[in-house]
Amino acid sequence: MNRRNFIKTTAAASLAAGAAARALAAQQQAAASSPDPRFASNLVPTDRKIRLAVVGVGGRGQSHVKGHFEAGAELVAFCDVDAARAAESFALFPKVPRFRDYRQMLDQMGDKIDALSICTPDHMHYPIAILAINRGKHVYLEKPLTHTVAECRALKKAALRAGVVTQMGNQGHANNGCRLVKEWIAAGLLGKISEVHAFTNRPIWPQGLALKKSEKPPETLDWNLWQGVADEREFSPGIVPFNWRGYWEYGCGAFGDMACHILDGAFFALDLRGNCKVSAKVDADPSYAVTAPKGSTVIYDFPARGDRGPLKLYWYDGSHRPPVPPELGPDAKIGRNGCFIRGEKGIIIDQSTYWNEPRLYPVELNKRRAEIPQSIRRIPGGNQWREFLDAIHGVGPAPGSNFVDHAADLTEMTHLGNIAIRAGRAIEWDAEKAVCVNDPAATRFVTKAYRKF
Numbered sequence: 001m002n003r004r005n006f007i008k009t010t011a012a013a014s015l016a017a018g019a020a021a022r023a024l025a026a027q028q029q030a031a032a033s034s035p036d037p038r039f040a041s042n043l044v045p046t047d048r049k050i051r052l053a054v055v056g057v058g059g060r061g062q063s064h065v066k067g068h069f070e071a072g073a074e075l076v077a078f079c080d081v082d083a084a085r086a087a088e089s090f091a092l093f094p095k096v097p098r099f100r101d102y103r104q105m106l107d108q109m110g111d112k113i114d115a116l117s118i119c120t121p122d123h124m125h126y127p128i129a130i131l132a133i134n135r136g137k138h139v140y141l142e143k144p145l146t147h148t149v150a151e152c153r154a155l156k157k158a159a160l161r162a163g164v165v166t167q168m169g170n171q172g173h174a175n176n177g178c179r180l181v182k183e184w185i186a187a188g189l190l191g192k193i194s195e196v197h198a199f200t201n202r203p204i205w206p207q208g209l210a211l212k213k214s215e216k217p218p219e220t221l222d223w224n225l226w227q228g229v230a231d232e233r234e235f236s237p238g239i240v241p242f243n244w245r246g247y248w249e250y251g252c253g254a255f256g257d258m259a260c261h262i263l264d265g266a267f268f269a270l271d272l273r274g275n276c277k278v279s280a281k282v283d284a285d286p287s288y289a290v291t292a293p294k295g296s297t298v299i300y301d302f303p304a305r306g307d308r309g310p311l312k313l314y315w316y317d318g319s320h321r322p323p324v325p326p327e328l329g330p331d332a333k334i335g336r337n338g339c340f341i342r343g344e345k346g347i348i349i350d351q352s353t354y355w356n357e358p359r360l361y362p363v364e365l366n367k368r369r370a371e372i373p374q375s376i377r378r379i380p381g382g383n384q385w386r387e388f389l390d391a392i393h394g395v396g397p398a399p400g401s402n403f404v405d406h407a408a409d410l411t412e413m414t415h416l417g418n419i420a421i422r423a424g425r426a427i428e429w430d431a432e433k434a435v436c437v438n439d440p441a442a443t444r445f446v447t448k449a450y451r452k453f
């Protein structure tokens, strides 16, 4: 090519690249302020506040109350089964009507509520969310989205059918880190990905224990409503509040509690859906029928899917830890929670739990990352409350961690690890049929029985 042609071709290429970048920016701007046509039922005009009810206002629920309020929602109802645990939120907003039973709240105030934010223990996520969605309410629901795989699938269908805005409370999904990691991997920065390692110091609550002796529940707690759809049993201290996480009947153990945060970036970047094999090594303990183990290593084998090749995912909790990546240096130590994604050219390490700080090794890879254009929309300030409310006002797209596109599938993937832990054998998962093909007995953990209460 002669010099003149070279200059002509280069100028044409850079014009084309400029036009493509401008088109992408215009597309992103339009997408950033448009409602998603799939989730456009019961949108709230911008000249009125979104009327929001919070179910479960103690514990993590206090952040829901403050987060939605500060993001501009009008708090119109609180529901909690334990007046003591709810006391701080009640004191902060003394005029907001209070309920103990979410069904009564929806029956009495249904036409005055646009959206629910649900922050109860895991076993009650689905019953509350499905009722709300079927009544046309927008739903923000804590992680893990559900207690079983069957519930994930049912919520996904219901949200699409109702056309409402949904979001799971894995707040890190609104951070830039998750998006950067997906862009880097899609651009081939790490080459072919072979392994993911994710770890947590949880459980920081009792697991691998039998239930304590029964006693009378505290006066402030409605134990029947707290149990909800779970099998009825006498009250036992050490379950309520918070520690229910370790009991299969109410929670999803250390894995279920943390994986929707710690594995979020890897799931988002690598599309960890579909058929897979899952096995688990657990600290042996006879109480496992009742609680999750004190520690576990769970190993997933994912076959090739879309643009990525086959890969292995390792999850470690309790005292189980991953090998320290040699790229970090000879004396390096790893923190309490984190995730490594290993490819043929290097690794990404995030040790923030919420994908705030993904780092590239070897550090030379950082030179190339500057060349990778932004292709995924960012959430201003990483504010997931606003992201939810903007979508309900129709001035923003569907939240990134909406049930249909992301949250239900991410949570389902984490439930498979717990099925392998509880089955005590490796499982071969058929995603289309939702069965463990090699172990029909393990398929029983895909769903559960529901008590009428």
Ligand SMILES: NC(=O)c1ccc[n+]([C@@H]2O[C@H](COP(=O)([O-])OP(=O)(O)OC[C@H]3O[C@@H](n4cnc5c(N)ncnc54)[C@H](O)[C@@H]3O)[C@@H](O)[C@H]2O)c1
Pocket (backbone or CB within 6 Å): 055, 056, 057, 058, 059, 060, 061, 079, 080, 081, 082, 085, 086, 100, 102, 119, 120, 121, 122, 124, 142, 143, 144, 169, 170, 171, 225, 226, 228, 240, 241, 242, 243, 257
């Ligand atoms: N996203 C995060 O960073 C984060 C952090 C902590 C907890 N969580 C999630 O939040 C949820 C709650 O966890 P927690 O530690 O706050 O639990 P918790 O035991 O403190 O319960 C939360 C509140 O819900 C109330 N509650 C329980 N059952 C209820 C029911 N049926 N109806 C109405 N209220 C009910 C409790 O009384 C309490 O006030 C869980 O799903 C957990 O995984 C998320």
